[in-house]
Amino acid sequence: MVSACAETRLEILRGKALALFAERGFAQVGMRELALHLGMAAGSLYHHFESKEQLLFELIEELYEELLGAPRAVARGSARQRLEQLLQRHVALHERRPAQFQLAEQELRCLTPAHRLRIQELRSAYEERLAHLLLEAGAGGAPACLRFGVQALVGWLNNLPPACPDLPAQQRQEVIGALLLAALDNLLEPAPRQASTRSLPLAWPALGAG
Template structure:
């Protein structure tokens, strides 16, 4: 039984790579089963549709993000150090789970309405927890809270792809990303906590 579960876990990893590289909408269940070396009936036994498999992979992604934030929460509460820990953890996850990041960003809209609602619930939970770690007493409305958490999460999760086409050494890429993320997120946190005045543009 353990060997069979291990084999199916490997199949899920292969499915993730196929979806992320080729595009979820371009892969049919029969093609997926053939790629995994499974009979279609065996695949349907575990997942009644491609969408169920996609949802499982996306849930896995958010569960890992939430577990990462949970570990950071248990560390000493120094705001500057906390931000650096959050940045480093997200950059590490991007290196460890690149296919998940791509799949979530590009293919979440392929899920049905109920599944998309589940993903939004997980996303909001993660984004709210992220903001609470970085800014425990935000001076924001409920909608402002959701927007700030979403903005910070978007920057953290998308920034590594901005440099994907540039052949940089790892240390140089990491330094650029850390400086970029620190500056952007500190500015956002300043507004979220009320420490920065609103900037108003005056038209002459």
């Protein structure tokens, strides 16, 4: 059984490795450099991580597993409300873990075929749950169009730009909220245009909530 202290140390090491991968690029970081960055001998690194690739896989897998857990956390309300809450949670997760999303989008090619397939399966499962909610909320049109719309929406959410020093956090939340509401209005059929049909405030005051 792993002690809480050991788990905390492992999480600290994972966080430092994540930051280095995001800053330098996964392929540009060797095991020796990674060990040096973590403050340990290269040989000691294998006591904590099976391999550099395995660490990358676990960081990306963890992200998608958390995304997949979000639909179960928004089980109440209308389909539209649950859809908005799910997307809000996606944005909030991105706000907390931008580096992990960066790895998930930019470093997937560095995984082994088996690990890459696993990540693709997780992402497809998340997209499928989002599509089911859209259908429940009234989305129509050709299935291929809905599939493309969902993939485009998830891709946009995964690649949200970093915080802008010239834009206050509240305004950033308002912009993201407005763009998502517009995307939902165009994916749903018939598309609600009246402000009264929008249950999610543009300011998104709970954006940072888990």
